[in-house]
Amino acid sequence: MDFLYNAAEQAFKDKFETWLSSHVPEGFGAPQYVSPGTWDKMAEEYRRFQGALFDAGYAGINFPKSYGGAEGNVMENIIVSELTGPVYFHAMGGCHVISLGLAAPTILAWGNETQKQEFLPKTLNGQIIWSQGFSEPNAGSDLASLGTRTAKEGDEYIINGQKIWSSFAHIADWCILVCRTDNTVAKHKGLSYFLVDMKLPGIQVRPIMNIAGEAEFNEIFFEDVRVPEAMRVGREGDGWKVALTTLGHERYLGEVAMASTFLKEYNEIVALAKRLELNGRVASKDPIIRQKLAQIYVELSVMRCSGYRNMSKLAKGEMPGPEGSVGKLFWSELHQEMTEVAIDMLGPYHQLTAKSKYSIDNGKWGFHFLRAKGNTIEQGTSEIQKNIIGERVLGLPKDSARIVKKG
Amino acid sequence: MDFDFSQEQEILRDSAKRFVEKECSVDYIKQFVDNKTFFTDEMWQKIAELGWTAVLIPEEYGGLGLSFVDLGIILEEMGRGPMPGPFISSVVLAGEAIRLAGNPNQKDAYLPKMAMGEVKGTLAWAEPGDLSSLDNITLTANSAGESFTLNGTKIFVPDADLADFIICVVKTEEGTGLFLVEKEDPGVGIKVLPTMDRTVNLCEVVFNNVAVPKDALLGQAGAADAFLRQVFNRVNVAYSLDMVGGGRKVLDMGIEYAKTRVQFGQAIGSFQAIKHKCAELLMGVECSRSIAYYAAWAQEQDEREATINASGAKIFSSDMYRKATKEVLQILGGIGFSWEHELHIYLKRAKCLGALFGDAAFHRERVAQELGY
Numbered sequence: 001m002d003f004l005y006n007a008a009e010q011a012f013k014d015k016f017e018t019w020l021s022s023h024v025p026e027g028f029g030a031p032q033y034v035s036p037g038t039w040d041k042m043a044e045e046y047r048r049f050q051g052a053l054f055d056a057g058y059a060g061i062n063f064p065k066s067y068g069g070a071e072g073n074v075m076e077n078i079i080v081s082e083l084t085g086p087v088y089f090h091a092m093g094g095c096h097v098i099s100l101g102l103a104a105p106t107i108l109a110w111g112n113e114t115q116k117q118e119f120l121p122k123t124l125n126g127q128i129i130w131s132q133g134f135s136e137p138n139a140g141s142d143l144a145s146l147g148t149r150t151a152k153e154g155d156e157y158i159i160n161g162q163k164i165w166s167s168f169a170h171i172a173d174w175c176i177l178v179c180r181t182d183n184t185v186a187k188h189k190g191l192s193y194f195l196v197d198m199k200l201p202g203i204q205v206r207p208i209m210n211i212a213g214e215a216e217f218n219e220i221f222f223e224d225v226r227v228p229e230a231m232r233v234g235r236e237g238d239g240w241k242v243a244l245t246t247l248g249h250e251r252y253l254g255e256v257a258m259a260s261t262f263l264k265e266y267n268e269i270v271a272l273a274k275r276l277e278l279n280g281r282v283a284s285k286d287p288i289i290r291q292k293l294a295q296i297y298v299e300l301s302v303m304r305c306s307g308y309r310n311m312s313k314l315a316k317g318e319m320p321g322p323e324g325s326v327g328k329l330f331w332s333e334l335h336q337e338m339t340e341v342a343i344d345m346l347g348p349y350h351q352l353t354a355k356s357k358y359s360i361d362n363g364k365w366g367f368h369f370l371r372a373k374g375n376t377i378e379q380g381t382s383e384i385q386k387n388i389i390g391e392r393v394l395g396l397p398k399d400s401a402r403i404v405k406k407g
Numbered sequence: 408m409d410f411d412f413s414q415e416q417e418i419l420r421d422s423a424k425r426f427v428e429k430e431c432s433v434d435y436i437k438q439f440v441d442n443k444t445f446f447t448d449e450m451w452q453k454i455a456e457l458g459w460t461a462v463l464i465p466e467e468y469g470g471l472g473l474s475f476v477d478l479g480i481i482l483e484e485m486g487r488g489p490m491p492g493p494f495i496s497s498v499v500l501a502g503e504a505i506r507l508a509g510n511p512n513q514k515d516a517y518l519p520k521m522a523m524g525e526v527k528g529t530l531a532w533a534e535p536g537d538l539s540s541l542d543n544i545t546l547t548a549n550s551a552g553e554s555f556t557l558n559g560t561k562i563f564v565p566d567a568d569l570a571d572f573i574i575c576v577v578k579t580e581e582g583t584g585l586f587l588v589e590k591e592d593p594g595v596g597i598k599v600l601p602t603m604d605r606t607v608n609l610c611e612v613v614f615n616n617v618a619v620p621k622d623a624l625l626g627q628a629g630a631a632d633a634f635l636r637q638v639f640n641r642v643n644v645a646y647s648l649d650m651v652g653g654g655r656k657v658l659d660m661g662i663e664y665a666k667t668r669v670q671f672g673q674a675i676g677s678f679q680a681i682k683h684k685c686a687e688l689l690m691g692v693e694c695s696r697s698i699a700y701y702a703a704w705a706q707e708q709d710e711r712e713a714t715i716n717a718s719g720a721k722i723f724s725s726d727m728y729r730k731a732t733k734e735v736l737q738i739l740g741g742i743g744f745s746w747e748h749e750l751h752i753y754l755k756r757a758k759c760l761g762a763l764f765g766d767a768a769f770h771r772e773r774v775a776q777e778l779g780y
Contacts (some may be wrong), residue, residue, distance in 0.1 A: 001409060001410065001411065001412060001413075001416075001700065001704055002408060002409045002704070003408055003410070003701065003704055003705075003708075004408065004708075005408060006408070009408060065592070075408055078408075078752065123507065141571050162507060270778075270780070273780070274780075284775075284780040285780075287772070289774040290771070290772060290780055291768060291771045291772065293775060293778075293780060294722075294770075294771035294773075294774035294775040294778070294780075295722065295771055296721060297715075297719075297774060297778060298698070298718075298719035298722050298771075298774060299723075301698055301701070301715075301716065301719055301721070302694045302695075302697055302698045302723060305698055305701045306693065306697045307412075307696060307698075308408070308410045309410050309411075309697055310444035311410070312409075312410040312411050323693075325686075326690045326694075328695055329686070329687075329690055330690055332693060371536075383679070383683070385686070386679070386682065386683040386686035386687065387679070387682065387683075389685075389686035389689055389690070390676070390679075390682035390683065390685055390686045391682070393686075393689060394662050394685055394686070395662070395666070396662065396665055396666060396674075396676035396677065396681075396682050396685060397666065397673070397674045397676055397677040398677060399677050399678070399679060399682075400673055400677060
């Protein structure tokens with residue numbers, strides 16, 4: 001056990017930091033809240049930044065060179081994740097996670113050679129932005145009950161149905177999509193996994209505004225969309241297993257990147273506490289605020305250490321397992337607590353938006369507080385994470401209502 | 408960087424696990440808290456034979472010169488027992504104080520014997536009254552020719568009754584000092600305080616005109632603060648790792664019961680009200696483990712990192728252990744509230760270790776200060 005960088009790791013870090021300092025896109029990683037409505041611009045900047053990372057050999061550290069990856073070691077992956085996390089923040093972090101954190105590793109694990117050659121390099125270099133077509137209006141936590149259906153015609157699948165809560169679908173080029181290909185078998189067994197071109201006829205995307213006033217996620221409607229059989233990942237009926245790989249990565253990766261991103265946000269909260277007057281002194285001298293700030297700082301350290309532990313497991317070739325739910329549960333609750341500290345310090349000022357001359361930090365803390373409310377819902381609710389931990393990590397029995405009826 | 412345990416450390420863990428399972432059975436610990444059995448020299452010798460009293464002591468003083476992480480592995484497993492006795496008091500409080508603050512003669516005199524398990528010590532710091540400040544020291548050491556005379560009372564001294572010597576924190580004219588006092592020195596009076604938790608013996612130690620020679624002063628008078636800070640960090644990390652082991656053991660009890668106890672025709676662990684408690688506790692245990700081992704590693708790095716993370720580990724582990732005992736009591740129902748079930752032993756130890764050397768609120772303020780807020 002040694003948490004210090006060795007000489008090679010330090011050299012890599014120094015080199016990457018230098019590179020990064022001259023390649024951060026405009027507006028990325030800015031402490032100011034970036035207003036939506038400029039999605040095309042952000043997508044363009046994302047592609048440019050990702051392309052630059054790729055050209056410099058910093059994209060897809062954990063991917064084989066034959067698919068455009070850098071084939072680096074786990075420490076290089078940690079270093080790049082920690083340093084790029086805060087750069088993406090508030091702009092395209094989620095987009096990066098879906099594309100490089102979910103779609104790419106799933107294709108690497110399950111895709112055939114053609115799919116890997118076709119999609120991996122273009123995903124790593126930012127040419128392809130992915131969205132995720134998993135949840136449906138009637139299939140949220142009970143994802144396996146999803147109803148988007150297919151009919152086979154020659155070497156094509158004809159897809160009909162609706163997906164929802166698909167982040168970045170409005171700017172995505174492709175979609176990782178789970179559909180029902182067989183409704184005569186148990187719900188988990190009748191699913192298949194597809195890579196779908198978002199430009200295909202019959203696809204309609206409708207943005208949904210979240211409680212923070214941002215339209216980051218969408219509904220996707222599929223009407224007689226014809227998808228070639230060659231775009232199916234895994235065999236027909238493997239969809240649930242492939243989806244679990246995606247979900248495993250979703251809950252496992254990014255903890256390290258998120259820890260450094262949250263630390264940046266935390267430091268902004270501390271700066272706020274040091275200049276804000278509260279009860280006749282600066283807020284950072286208030287004993288209750290001090291308790292809260294210290295608690296959050298320690299939780300961020302915990303998150304970083306846990307992320308390191310998980311990365312070590314991946315380095316040894318272990319696949320992301322249900323333990324990823326522990327990290328997901330932890331960071332989502334932590335982020336909500338953290339944004340609430342900022343809100344509580346501000347009192348009624350937190351209500352003011354950027355349009356008010358009295359607003360503090362352009363009203364961004366109210367935005368962060370509201371956006372964080374999504375954290376315990378997205379990527380599987382806290383309740384679902386607790387079921388996964390209880391059943392798949394601790395071995396507790398399933399709820400009788402959720403036991404799958406055989407055949 | 409390397410975030411994993413080495414193969415040697417896994418072997419050490421196995422050996423510690425086996426030892427605790429064998430020597431600290433449920434029956435043993437129950438008899439212990441009922442005062443039907445006591446911590447014996449024989450037990451201490453068994454621990455010493457495994458080399459664990461020598462882990463932190465440098466090789467030149469007859470020790471193994473291993474890291475605090477190595478010690479942590481033993482402590483985590485002991486916490487599962489929970490193993491009563493003066494291990495942390497002697498190895499961390501007394502051993503580290505001598506190793507860090509002692510001069511070569513003092514180290515020669517004590518460390519080899521401590522490594523062999525021939526003598527045990529502890530540290531007397533707190534005094535009756537306000538415990539929220541570490542500087543609240545009134546015990547005096549008056550210089551009288553070639554010796555010092557100590558007068559005053561210490562409280563909450565862990566395992567003083569089992570110690571052969573006590574390192575006493577005193578106020579001298581030059582500032583804070585540390586004195587090595589032999590238990591047999593005339594004027595030293597030790598009383599075990601009647602406490603809720605029976606796995607740590609918290610003692611009152613009265614110093615009544617205790618004459619100690621000048622060379623009983625550890626290091627220099629007035630220079631003890633920096634060493635005390637390090638010892639304080641380390642005992643908090645040690646308690647944290649003990650609490651990680653204890654918390655996991657308590658969770659295991661809850662899981663076992665939730666899998667086998669049937670109500671309404673199903674194992675109660677199938678109910679989300681129970682399952683989700685267990686999941687939250689696992690999160691708490693794993694997160695505490697992450698920061699506690701990081702803190703153990705950080706003790707041998709720079710001082711600021713050592714301090715922040717020692718406090719961080721204490722905050723997290725003490726909150727987690729308290730919550731684990733509370734929630735598992737709820738899962739167990741009536742039996743968890745009975746003296747017969749061993750859960751209460753953990754519950755009381757959680758509160759005891761959580762409060763000693765600063766509770767979570769104390770350590771949060773300490774972190775805030777360290778970060779310059």
